[in-house]
Amino acid sequence: MLNKFKRFIVGNPLASHREHSERLSIPIGLAVFAADALSSTAYATEEILLALTGTAFSAFAPLLAIPVAFSIVLLMAIVVLSYRQVIIAHPTGGGSYEVAKEKLGVIPSQIAGSALLIDYVLTVAVSVSAGVAAITSTGLIGPDMSVPVAIILVMLIMFMNLRGVKEAGKAFAIPAYIFIAAMVTLLIQGGYKIVTGDVAGAAHSMAHQSQSAMNVELNLGMILVLLNAFSHGCAALTGVEAVSNGVQAFKEPSEYNASKTMIWMGVILAVLFLGITYLAYAFNIMPDASGHETVISRVAAAVTGKGSPLYWLIQGITMIILVLAANTSFSGFPRLGSILAQDGYLPRQMMNLGDRLVYSNGIIILGVLSVILIVLFKAETHAMIPLYAVGVFLSFTLAQGGMVLHHLDEKKGNWRNSLMINGVGAVTTGLVTLLLIFEKFTEGAWMVLLAMPIIIWIFRQIQEHYRSINEQLTLPHTGYCPLAIEHTVLVLVSSLNRGTIPALEYAKTISDRVEAVHVELNPAATERLQKAWSEWGCGIQLTILKSPYRSISEPLLEYIDEVEDRYEHDLVTIIVPEFVTKKGWHNLLHNQTSLMLKTLLRYRTGKVVTTVRYHLDD
Numbered sequence: 093m094l095n096k097f098k099r100f101i102v103g104n105p106l107a108s109h110r111e112h113s114e115r116l117s118i119p120i121g122l123a124v125f126a127a128d129a130l131s132s133t134a135y136a137t138e139e140i141l142l143a144l145t146g147t148a149f150s151a152f153a154p155l156l157a158i159p160v161a162f163s164i165v166l167l168m169a170i171v172v173l174s175y176r177q178v179i180i181a182h183p184t185g186g187g188s189y190e191v192a193k194e195k196l197g198v199i200p201s202q203i204a205g206s207a208l209l210i211d212y213v214l215t216v217a218v219s220v221s222a223g224v225a226a227i228t229s230t231g232l233i234g235p236d237m238s239v240p241v242a243i244i245l246v247m248l249i250m251f252m253n254l255r256g257v258k259e260a261g262k263a264f265a266i267p268a269y270i271f272i273a274a275m276v277t278l279l280i281q282g283g284y285k286i287v288t289g290d291v292a293g294a295a296h297s298m299a300h301q302s303q304s305a306m307n308v309e310l311n312l313g314m315i316l317v318l319l320n321a322f323s324h325g326c327a328a329l330t331g332v333e334a335v336s337n338g339v340q341a342f343k344e345p346s347e348y349n350a351s352k353t354m355i356w357m358g359v360i361l362a363v364l365f366l367g368i369t370y371l372a373y374a375f376n377i378m379p380d381a382s383g384h385e386t387v388i389s390r391v392a393a394a395v396t397g398k399g400s401p402l403y404w405l406i407q408g409i410t411m412i413i414l415v416l417a418a419n420t421s422f423s424g425f426p427r428l429g430s431i432l433a434q435d436g437y438l439p440r441q442m443m444n445l446g447d448r449l450v451y452s453n454g455i456i457i458l459g460v461l462s463v464i465l466i467v468l469f470k471a472e473t474h475a476m477i478p479l480y481a482v483g484v485f486l487s488f489t490l491a492q493g494g495m496v497l498h499h500l501d502e503k504k505g506n507w508r509n510s511l512m513i514n515g516v517g518a519v520t521t522g523l524v525t526l527l528l529i530f531e532k533f534t535e536g537a538w539m540v541l542l543a544m545p546i547i548i549w550i551f552r553q554i555q556e557h558y559r560s561i562n563e564q565l566t567l568p569h570t571g572y573c574p575l576a577i578e579h580t581v582l583v584l585v586s587s588l589n590r591g592t593i594p595a596l597e598y599a600k601t602i603s604d605r606v607e608a609v610h611v612e613l614n615p616a617a618t619e620r621l622q623k624a625w626s627e628w629g630c631g632i633q634l635t636i637l638k639s640p641y642r643s644i645s646e647p648l649l650e651y652i653d654e655v656e657d658r659y660e661h662d663l664v665t666i667i668v669p670e671f672v673t674k675k676g677w678h679n680l681l682h683n684q685t686s687l688m689l690k691t692l693l694r695y696r697t698g699k700v701v702t703t704v705r706y707h708l709d710d
Contacts, residue, residue, distance in 0.1 A: 115343045118353050123265035123416075124423050125338055126357035128215050128331025130271065131417035133364040134410050135222050136328035137161070137372055138387035139477060141379050143321035154373035160321045161369040164328055165362045167520060171332055172358035174492050174517035176351045177510050178336045181498055183347035186431045187336035188487035191494035193435075195501075199548075204490045205432050206547035207483035208337070210540055212425035214480050215331060216418040216462035220245050221471040223414030225386055226407060238471040243463050245415050250459035253422040256450055264416045271413040272360060274406050279367035281402070282395040286374050323531040326481045326524060328365050331417065332357070333487060334424045341423065371395060418462070426454025436558045437551040478535035483544070485525040492518035579663040579700075580655055581606045583632070584648070584689065587617065588624045591706035595669035596630045598704050603665065608634045609651060611644045644685065645692050656698060665700045666693055672707045 116124060140160050144153035175187070182190045188208060193201035223245065224238045233241060252263060335354045342349040368391060371377070375394040379387055388410055396402040426442070430451050433442035439453075446452030469475045495514035499507045529537055581603040583595050599606045608629065612618045618636060625634050637647040656664050670686040686703065693701045 115346070116341050116349075117343055118349050118356070120262060120265050121335075121342050121349065121353045122356055123268035124341070125335045125353065125420055126331070126360070127264065127268055127413060128219065128334060128417040128420035129329070129357055129361050130268070130364065131219055131222070131414045132328045132330055133275070133361065133368055134226070134388050134414055135386070135473060135477075136164075136325050136365055137369045138379055139324040139327050139474075140321045140369070141372065141377075141387060142474065143324040144317065145379055150378075153378065154376055156318065156321070157325075157369050158373055160318060160325055161366055163322055164325045165366055167326070167524065168329055168332070168358060168362060168365075170513070170517045170520055171329060171488055172354055173513050174488075174495065175333055175336045176354050177495050177514055178491055179339055179347050179351045179354065181495065182336070183339055183350075186428070187333050188491035188494075189337075189428065189431065191498070192490045195494035195497040196490060200490050200494075202437070202548045202551050203544060204487045205428070205437065205551070206544045207487045207540075208333070208428055209425065209432075209547065210543055211330065211480070211483045211487070212421040212428070213458065213461045213465060214476060214483075215421040216246060216249075216458060217465040217469065218330075218473055218476045218480055219414050219417035219421075220249075220462070221466060221469075221476065222473045223411045223417075224471055225473055226389070226411035226414060239467060242466045242471040246418065246459055246462050246466065249415065249418050249422060250455055253419065253450060253455050254446065254452055264419055267409060267412045267416055270405075271409045272364075274402070274409050275364050275368070277402065278392060278395055278406055279364070279371065282367075282371045282374070282391075285395065319527060320531050323481070323524075323528050324477065326485065326528065327477055328361070329488075330480055330484050331420050332361075333484070333491070334420045336491075337424045338427050341427070421462075422455055422458060425458045426451030429454040429457070432551070436555040438554060440558075475536070478532040478537055479540050482525065482528045482532065482537045482540045485521050485528055488521035489518060489525050492521060577663055578605070578659075579603055579665050580659055581665045581667060582652065582655065583608045583667045584669070585610045585621070585634070586685065588621050588628055591671040592669050593628065593630070594706055595667050595704040596632055598702075599632070599665075599667050600630065605659075606632050607655075608632050609637060609648065610634065611637045611639050611648055613639060613642055613644070645689070648689070649692065649696075652693075652696075652699065663698055663700060665702060667702050667704055670703050670705050672705050674708060 137157065140157045141153055144150065144156055178187060178191055182194075184190070186193075188204040189201055192204040220242045221238070224233075224242045227233050227241070228235050228238060332354075335350050335357065339346050339350045342353070368388065371391050371394075372387060375391065377387055377390045377394060380390070389407060392398075392403045392406040396406070429438055429442040432438045433440055441453045442451065442457075444451070444453060465476070492514045496511060496518055499511040499514065529541070533541075581599045583592075583599050583606065585592055585608045596606075596608065608625075610618065610621060622634065622636075635651070637651055639647045652664060652666065666689075668686045668689055690701050690703065693699050
């Protein structure tokens with residue numbers, strides 16, 4: 093039944109040789125890996141305006157948002173060009189982590205890896221929460237339903253990704269391109285109204301903001317406010333690095349297709365982000381004081397009229413693309429997890445490809461962690477945004493710094509231009525990282541800075557465990573021939589029945605020293621066992637252990653130690669008879685004593701625990 097349910101949810105298994113056919117083309121890859129970056133246009137402008145609102149410059153906040161947005165787009169261009177260099181230098185994927193590992197060393201690579209893992213989890217939580225906020229802006233659901241709806245959406249995306257990257261990409265490509273088309277239509281219609289003066293008050297609002305701005309001198313207070321707005325607006329760059337982490341998901345030539353996807357993503361993101369910010373300025377859009385309506389909703393209502401078909405399309409598709417932005421993480425997190433697992437920093441199960449040729453364990457872990465974050469922050473986007481960009485820009489900085497050393501070492505092709513691009517990227521993103529830490533530390537960035545050392549400590553503990561295991565399991569340099577050993581076999585008997593006899597028979601085939609052991613909990617049951625033993629005991633000695641405190645494990649473990657000391661050998665075999673019911677739920681009707689005993693004996697050296705099963709009919 094469980095297998096049928098799994099096939100219904102995930103689909104039939106795919107053969108390993110189909111891995112290349114599951115790779116993505118540029119159009120599908122753009123929908124999968126760029127959804128996170130593109131979706132940030134739905135809330136990046138709002139984050140800038142929120143940072144400017146409530147300051148001495150609130151009156152012309154939409155106007156100040158424009159230079160802030162231009163600065164972010166300039167930074168975006170530097171990052172996109174820099175990561176294009178990363179893709180070319182590391183076509184196997186891994187992005188910041190691989191670059192840092194190769195050129196900067198172990199600790200910087202672990203910092204990059206931990207920062208990216210945190211970013212991917214935050215991406216899912218923030219994107220889905222922002223998508224739910226878009227729904228609440230329409231009034232279709234109340235704010236009290238945000239958390240349950242967000243959890244359901246995360247689960248749906250997780251199950252979709254378990255069906256395979258290509259299948260998920262095809263399903264999500266149509267909404268992604270509808271979003272781009274809807275936003276471009278909004279920009280064109282808004283621009284047309286501004287040019288023709290079709291919107292009453294728009295020109296007056298622009299003139300009023302400009303006049304107010306001219307009356308304010310540029311001073312330290314304004315600079316700090318603008319820097320704070322800049323740090324909040326940098327959320328627009330989250331997800332930019334995802335393409336470099338998933339290069340191997342693209343069709344051959346994978347690095348060419350990935351770098352082309354990166355450029356297309358950067359261009360589309362810049363146009364949409366600047367366009368929405370300008371419309372917010374032109375129509376004097378400010379964030380909703382109650383927090384129930386998003387800025388993108390207000391922009392769409394001002395341009396198209398609230399309740400118009402285009403307004404509802406924009407709201408609906410914005411909600412979908414914000415949710416689908418989480419899909420970028422479901423593509424990137426498992427791939428990065430598999431690379432970290434190959435280096436021994438995460439459990440090896442993260443390397444396993446599932447039935448649908450995806451890293452299923454990574455997908456499930458990401459889904460669970462994201463749900464926990466959504467519950468903790470009550471699906472409030474603005475509460476999670478301060479945590480969002482610090483890790484992103486830290487990994488940006490490490491990647492660009494590593495690429496600077498790469499170009500200085502390799503000096504291939506047009507390396508000087510590449511060096512300049514990555515050098516500027518390293519300095520710029522490094523300064524932005526420091527700014528984000530300064531501006532957002534008390535707002536929640538401290539949690540990310542605390543989480544990264546904890547994750548790095550976990551990396552090292554896992555790596556040390558695997559190193560220790562490898563040392564202990566490595567064969568000696570000299571040859572070795574296994575020798576036959578003598579051992580005592582103890583058969584644990586709770587009662588004498590058809591399930592006990594096969595265990596006794598098996599015991600006699602593997603050793604001449606066999607003993608049955610019964611722990612007395614019920615004297616009457618023990619007496620019945622002793623009476624039947626002479627006929628059915630197969631000539632095996634029966635030992636009765638008294639248990640005045642009705643414990644099975646304590647007297648049994650003491651007796652096993654006694655047997656081990658009695659004989660001059662290093663091995664005791666314990667056989668546990670066990671009957672197996674026809675249906676799984678029948679197990680709920682029986683004591684799981686055998687399971688408890690096997691668990692206790694598992695951690696005792698010099699003990700072999702064997703189960704002899706007797707299968708029951710329906």
